[in-house]
Amino acid sequence: MSLPCSIDIAIIGAGAAGLGAAHALKNSDLSFIVLEARDRVGGRGTTVRASPDVIFDVGCGWLHSADRNSFVKIAGQLNFEVDKTLPPWRERAYGKAFPQDERDDFIRALEAFYTRAEVAAQTGHDSPADRYLEPGNRWNPMIDAISTYVNGCELDQVSILDLGAYQDTNINWRVRRGYGALMTAYGASLPLALNCEVALIDHSGQRLRIETSLGTLSAGKAVITVPTSLIAREVIRFHPALPTKVEAAALLPLGLADKVMLALDDPGDLPSDGNLRGATMRTEMGTYHLRPFGQPCIEGFFGGRFAQALEDEGNGAIAAHSIDEIAGFLGNDFRRKLRPLMESRWAHDPFARGSYSHALPGHADKRAVLAAPVDNRLFFAGEATSPNFFSTAHGARDSGERAAKEVLASDAKR
Numbered sequence: 096m097s098l099p100c101s102i103d104i105a106i107i108g109a110g111a112a113g114l115g116a117a118h119a120l121k122n123s124d125l126s127f128i129v130l131e132a133r134d135r136v137g138g139r140g141t142t143v144r145a146s147p148d149v150i151f152d153v154g155c156g157w158l159h160s161a162d163r164n165s166f167v168k169i170a171g172q173l174n175f176e177v178d179k180t181l182p183p184w185r186e187r188a189y190g191k192a193f194p195q196d197e198r199d200d201f202i203r204a205l206e207a208f209y210t211r212a213e214v215a216a217q218t219g220h221d222s223p224a225d226r227y228l229e230p231g232n233r234w235n236p237m238i239d240a241i242s243t244y245v246n247g248c249e250l251d252q253v254s255i256l257d258l259g260a261y262q263d264t265n266i267n268w269r270v271r272r273g274y275g276a277l278m279t280a281y282g283a284s285l286p287l288a289l290n291c292e293v294a295l296i297d298h299s300g301q302r303l304r305i306e307t308s309l310g311t312l313s314a315g316k317a318v319i320t321v322p323t324s325l326i327a328r329e330v331i332r333f334h335p336a337l338p339t340k341v342e343a344a345a346l347l348p349l350g351l352a353d354k355v356m357l358a359l360d361d362p363g364d365l366p367s368d369g370n371l372r373g374a375t376m377r378t379e380m381g382t383y384h385l386r387p388f389g390q391p392c393i394e395g396f397f398g399g400r401f402a403q404a405l406e407d408e409g410n411g412a413i414a415a416h417s418i419d420e421i422a423g424f425l426g427n428d429f430r431r432k433l434r435p436l437m438e439s440r441w442a443h444d445p446f447a448r449g450s451y452s453h454a455l456p457g458h459a460d461k462r463a464v465l466a467a468p469v470d471n472r473l474f475f476a477g478e479a480t481s482p483n484f485f486s487t488a489h490g491a492r493d494s495g496e497r498a499a500k501e502v503l504a505s506d507a508k509r
């Protein structure tokens with residue numbers, strides 16, 4: 096769709112939040128358009144065919160808190176099969192790299208950490224989450240590695256109040272054809288301008304003047320859903336400036352999580368939907384999903400400073416490291432069975448600059464600051480604004496719906 100000159104509502108970003116906002120405006124009498132910098136919808140949700148027989152969710156893959164996840168119902172409405180196989184992260188282990196008694200011991204240490212963290216969060220006083228590691232516990236580096244997967248960063252960067260606010264029902268499902276593919280279908284019926292990068296939102300006049308790579312648009316109101324990384328760096332600018340938003344966004348940085356997909360020849364006795372991980376006693380480690388949905392592949396997952404270091408080494412570094420680590424667990428011969436298909440580099444993605452948000456210690460309140468509307472004309476959504484489901488795709492979608500309702504309520508007041 097080309098860019099109109101004038102519109103009631105401009106939604107900036109066609110990720111889960113922008114799509115959620117747009118759907119919530121569909122039955123109103125307001126005109127709206129979603130402005131998206133990429134040539135596709137979905138943002139940090141994107142599914143690719145990594146090879147003819149491997150479907151790969153490069154961004155989000157799990158319907159977290161699936162019993163409370165609004166995408167589950169949407170999947171049903173759009174005829175996307177939801178797979179309820181339990182994730183392989185916890186109980187099931189493959190091979191000798193992480194013997195079951197060691198793994199059980201690790202899970203006990205992890206759960207004890209989460210219990211201490213929960214108690215600490217209930218006090219209402221904020222502090223860095225690494226303070227609740229048991230001093231000297233041998234599993235601490237691996238507990239920190241889990242934080243890099245869950246929060247995209249090590250525990251010293253995580254606010255204990257923010258960690259406590261996240262609602263995890265521990266039910267995680269998947270979309271058989273891909274979470275990103277579901278988002279594409281969800282966005283299919285919406286008015287969108289792709290390849291439309293917003294540079295400036297001028298809110299000094301009676302109407303908003305939005306400067307984009309496709310030209311200038313006049314809008315009554317805007318819903319801004321771009322990642323915090325871009326607001327903090329003022330890649331998208333406001334006139335007059337909004338220092339409170341820029342500061343809140345900087346205190347809710349995107350952590351980093353990256354995935355790699357390796358083709359697997361001759362799976363042998365490797366289980367379908369298994370997990371491979373070593374008792375490495377390091378934070379710098381990958382976790383591997385064996386043959387997701389039975390496909391001939393292994394998916395690796397990396398987070399935090401280690402993911403950043405691998406990304407900075409250049410394209411191919413994550414795959415090379417994964418092959419080395421897997422060969423270390425399963426024997427050097429296994430190397431011949433693996434071939435890199437694709438890896439993400441979310442920190443280097445100009446329209447993401449990271450993977451998902453976390454609140455820095457002392458700043459859990461910034462999610463509400465970021466979410467608050469400005470002058471009843473600028474509305475803010477995106478995963479970072481979700482009070483309890485931040486860092487997730489459904490949290491993002493629901494935040495878009497929340498912002499759209501704020502738009503409608505503000506319009507009714509006029």
Ligand SMILES: Cc1cc2nc3c(=O)[nH]c(=O)nc-3n(C[C@H](O)[C@H](O)[C@H](O)COP(=O)(O)OP(=O)(O)OC[C@H]3O[C@@H](n4cnc5c(N)ncnc54)[C@H](O)[C@@H]3O)c2cc1C
Pocket residue numbers: 107108109110111112113130131132133136137138139140153154155156157158159291292293294320321322325330331352353354439441446447449450451476477478479485486487488489491492
């Ligand atoms: C590796 C990885 C694994 C993940 N795993 C899971 C998971 O299993 N489950 C889960 O629920 N979540 C997961 N997530 C997180 C989830 O993907 C995100 O929280 C969610 O997709 C964010 O949606 P959003 O709409 O807030 O932001 P985005 O998806 O980032 O959407 C914002 C949109 O704005 C666009 N944009 C940026 N700048 C501009 C501009 N200047 N002008 C116009 N448009 C612009 C972007 O291109 C993007 O499309 C994962 C993320 C990653 C990276």
